[in-house]
Amino acid sequence: MAALPKRIIKETERLVSDPVPGITATPSEDNLRYFHVTIEGPSASPYAGGLFKLELYLPDDYPMCAPKVRFLTKIYHPNIDKLGRICLDVLKDNWSPALQIRTILLSIQALLAAPNPDDPLANDVAEDWKKDEQAAIKMAQEWTAKYASTSSQ
Amino acid sequence: MYIGAKTKTGKESPVSAQSSGLSLSPVDKKMLSGSGERATHEAEAPSSNGEGSSSGNNSLDEQSRNEGRDAHYNEPSGAYSSTGDLLRSSSNNAGQGTSSGRRSSFGLGFLSSFTNSIRPQAPNVDSPQNFMSNSPTIANISQYTSGNGPGSFDILSNEQSHPPANTQVQSSSGSDIDAANDLNITRVNEVPEEDGSGGEGLLADETARIQQERESDNSNTSANVEQQRNRTSDSEQNSISRGVDKDGFFSVRLTPVIDHSSSTSGLYFSPVIRRIKPLTSIPIGRYTEKNKSAAHAPQGSSAPIVFKSKVVSRTHALFQCNKDGQWFLKDCKSSSGTFLNHIRLSRASEESTLMPLMDGDIIQLGMDYRGGTEEVYRCVKMRCEFNKSWQRKVNNFNLEIHQKLKSLAIGTSTNGENNQAIGKALAGDGLSECAICLMKLDPCQALFISPCSHCWHYKCIRPIIIKSYPQFYCPNCRAVCDLETDIEDDD
Numbered sequence: 001m002a003a004l005p006k007r008i009i010k011e012t013e014r015l016v017s018d019p020v021p022g023i024t025a026t027p028s029e030d031n032l033r034y035f036h037v038t039i040e041g042p043s044a045s046p047y048a049g050g051l052f053k054l055e056l057y058l059p060d061d062y063p064m065c066a067p068k069v070r071f072l073t074k075i076y077h078p079n080i081d082k083l084g085r086i087c088l089d090v091l092k093d094n095w096s097p098a099l100q101i102r103t104i105l106l107s108i109q110a111l112l113a114a115p116n117p118d119d120p121l122a123n124d125v126a127e128d129w130k131k132d133e134q135a136a137i138k139m140a141q142e143w144t145a146k147y148a149s150t151s152s153q
Numbered sequence: 154m155y156i157g158a159k160t161k162t163g164k165e166s167p168v169s170a171q172s173s174g175l176s177l178s179p180v181d182k183k184m185l186s187g188s189g190e191r192a193t194h195e196a197e198a199p200s201s202n203g204e205g206s207s208s209g210n211n212s213l214d215e216q217s218r219n220e221g222r223d224a225h226y227n228e229p230s231g232a233y234s235s236t237g238d239l240l241r242s243s244s245n246n247a248g249q250g251t252s253s254g255r256r257s258s259f260g261l262g263f264l265s266s267f268t269n270s271i272r273p274q275a276p277n278v279d280s281p282q283n284f285m286s287n288s289p290t291i292a293n294i295s296q297y298t299s300g301n302g303p304g305s306f307d308i309l310s311n312e313q314s315h316p317p318a319n320t321q322v323q324s325s326s327g328s329d330i331d332a333a334n335d336l337n338i339t340r341v342n343e344v345p346e347e348d349g350s351g352g353e354g355l356l357a358d359e360t361a362r363i364q365q366e367r368e369s370d371n372s373n374t375s376a377n378v379e380q381q382r383n384r385t386s387d388s389e390q391n392s393i394s395r396g397v398d399k400d401g402f403f404s405v406r407l408t409p410v411i412d413h414s415s416s417t418s419g420l421y422f423s424p425v426i427r428r429i430k431p432l433t434s435i436p437i438g439r440y441t442e443k444n445k446s447a448a449h450a451p452q453g454s455s456a457p458i459v460f461k462s463k464v465v466s467r468t469h470a471l472f473q474c475n476k477d478g479q480w481f482l483k484d485c486k487s488s489s490g491t492f493l494n495h496i497r498l499s500r501a502s503e504e505s506t507l508m509p510l511m512d513g514d515i516i517q518l519g520m521d522y523r524g525g526t527e528e529v530y531r532c533v534k535m536r537c538e539f540n541k542s543w544q545r546k547v548n549n550f551n552l553e554i555h556q557k558l559k560s561l562a563i564g565t566s567t568n569g570e571n572n573q574a575i576g577k578a579l580a581g582d583g584l585s586e587c588a589i590c591l592m593k594l595d596p597c598q599a600l601f602i603s604p605c606s607h608c609w610h611y612k613c614i615r616p617i618i619i620k621s622y623p624q625f626y627c628p629n630c631r632a633v634c635d636l637e638t639d640i641e642d643d644d
C-alpha cells in the first residue's frame with residue numbers, strides 16, 4: 001500500500017490535538033484510512049442522549065473525492081437509510097477537497113439536529129416523518145434509547 | 154457555516170457557531186526563519202605556495218581549451234577526442250596546468266549556474282574537505298561585490314586595465330569570468346609537486362582540482378578569497394554547506410535538457426533525484442525488465458538510474474561520490490559513449506576514469522540513432538546538480554513578494570451568504586495554509602491564486618484546475634471562475 005499522504009496524517013493529528021466537541025474519530029490500527037467514529041446526539045434533537053457509532057473510510061483519491069461514511073448504530077432518521085448510509089450533499093456532489101474529516105462529521109451532527117424529510121432522496125422514514133412528525137420524533141427517541149443509549153453500550 | 158450546516162434544503166443549523174474557528178490551524182510563522190539560513194561564505198585560505206603567480210602557462214591553457222572547444226563544437230556529438238589532454242584525465246595532471254581538461258558547461262547553463270549558486274571557494278590544496286556548496290541569494294552576491302575593501306584584489310575592475318601577462322582578457326562579462334578562472338587555476342596549478350600523491354590520492358586530488366575550478370567559476374569570489382586568505386575556516390559551517398543531508402547522504406538531481414531549437418530533442422524524462430552515502434556509487438543504465446522497480450523508485454532513493462532508450466547500455470555509466478560530497482562520473486564500457494559537456498569520456502567499450510562533476514554539467518548518454526526520430530533511439534541529455542544545490546534559499550525578494558501575496562488573499566467572497574461564511578472560515582488565515590494538503594504556503598513554492606483570491610500549491614490544485622478548465626470551482630469558497638477571462642487593463 002502506498003504511503004499515507006501527509007494530509008491524512010495532519011488531519012489525524014489535529015483530530016487528536018484539537019478534538020471536536022461531541023465527536024471522536026480514531027484511526028484503525030491496521031488501516032490508517034479507516035476511522036472509528038462516535039457522534040453524540042445533539043441536545044435539542046430526538047437523538048439527544050444517544051451515542052452513535054459510525055465508520056469512516058478515506059478512499060485512495062481522498063481528498064479529491066469525499067470520505068465514505070456510514071452509521072453503524074441503528075438510527076431512525078429521514079436522511080439515513082437502513083444500512084446506515086447518509087444522504088448529505090457534502091458527501092456527494094457538494095464535496096470539496098477543502099473540506100475535512102472534521103467538517104464532514106460536523107455536517108453529520110448538524111443533520112441529526114435538523115432532519116430533512118423534504119429531501120427528494122430521503123427514504124421511507126421521510127414519509128412517516130411528513131405524515132406525523134410528532135410520532136416520528138417519538139420513534140426516533142425510542143430508537144435512540146434502544147440502540148444508542150450510552151448505558152446500553 | 155455552509156459546510157457544517159447545509160442540508161438539501163439549506164436550512165440553517167446550530168452547528169455553525171460550534172464549528173467556526175475549528176477549520177484551520179493558526180498561521181505558522183516559522184517560514185520567516187528561513188531568512189536566517191542564508192549560506193555563509195567563509196573561504197579557506199589557499200595554501201601559500203599556490204599564490205601570486207599568474208604564469209606563462211596561462212595562454213597555453215586558454216589556447217588549448219579553446220581548441221578543444223572548437224574542435225568539439227564543429228564535430229557532431231559523437232566525436233572522440235584522441236588528444237588525451239582534452240579529456241579530464243587522471244589526477245596525475247592535477248598539478249601540471251591542465252585546466253584545459255576541465256571545461257565548464259557553456260552558455261545559458263553556465264550563466265545560470267553562475268547566478269544560482271555561489272561556488273565553493275576553498276582552493277586549499279592541502280585540505281580538500283573545505284569545499285563548499287551553497288545556494289546564494291542576490292543579497293549574497295552584492296555582499297561580495299561590496300565587500301571589496303581598499304587594497305583588496307578587485308578582479309572585476311582591475312582585470313580590464315591591468316591584465317596579467319599572457320592572460321587573454323576579452324571584453325564580455327562572460328570572458329571576464331573565464332579570465333578570472335584562468336588566473337586562479339594557473340595560480341593553484343603552480344603548486345609544485347602536487348602530483349606526487351599517486352593513485353590512492355586520486356579522489357582527493359580531483360577534489361582539490363575541482364575546488365580550484367569551482368572557486369574560479371565565480372569571479373565574485375576571487376576578491377573574497379584574497380580578503381579571507383588569512384582567516385581560518387569554520388569546520389562546522391563547512392559541514393553544513395557541503396550539502397550532506399541530515400541522514401548523511403549526498404544527492405544528485407538530473408533534469409532533461411530539451412533543446413527546442415533542434416529537431417531531435419533527446420529523451421524526455423521526469424526529473425530524477427537520487428541520494429547516496431559517501432564513498433558509494435550509483436549505476437546508470439538502460440531500463441530493463443530486471444530493473445523495472447528502479448524506474449519507479451521514489452525521489453531520493455538510492456536505486457539505479459535507468460532510462461528507456463536503446464542507445465543506453467545496460468551498464469552504461471556510474472555516479473560516485475567521495476567523502477566530501479564531490480561527485481564523479483565514469484563511463485562503464487558503454488557502447489555508444491558518455492559525454493560530459495560534449496566531450497566523450499572513452500572509446501566504445503572502454504572504461505573511462507572518474508570525471509569530477511559540478512553543478513550545471515551536461516551529461517549525454519549515447520547518441521541519437523536513426524536520427525532520433527523514434528523516442529527509444531534518442532540519446533539522454535541531462536543537466537546535473539548536486540547536494541541539494543537546486544533548493545532555493547529564501548531571500549528578501551521572495552519574502553517580500555510572499556508578504557504582498559498574503560495581503561491579496563483578503564478572504565472575502567460576495568457569492569451568496571453561504572459562500573461568504575465558508576470563505577471567511579477558510580480564508581481567515583489568508584495565505585497561510587493550502588486547503589488541499591494542509592501544509593503551509595511558503596515563499597519559493599509554486600502557487601496558484603484564483604480570481605476569488607484563494608491560494609493553493611499549484612501541484613495541489615492542478616487536478617481541480619484541469620478537471621473542468623476553463624471553469625474553476627473554488628474548493629474553498631465555491632466561487633465559479635472562468636480562467637480564460639480576457640485580461641484587460643482597466644483604467
Ligand SMILES: [Zn+2]
Nearest residue numbers: 587590610613
Ligand atoms: Zn498544498
Ligand SMILES: [Zn+2]
Nearest residue numbers: 605607627630
Ligand atoms: Zn475562493
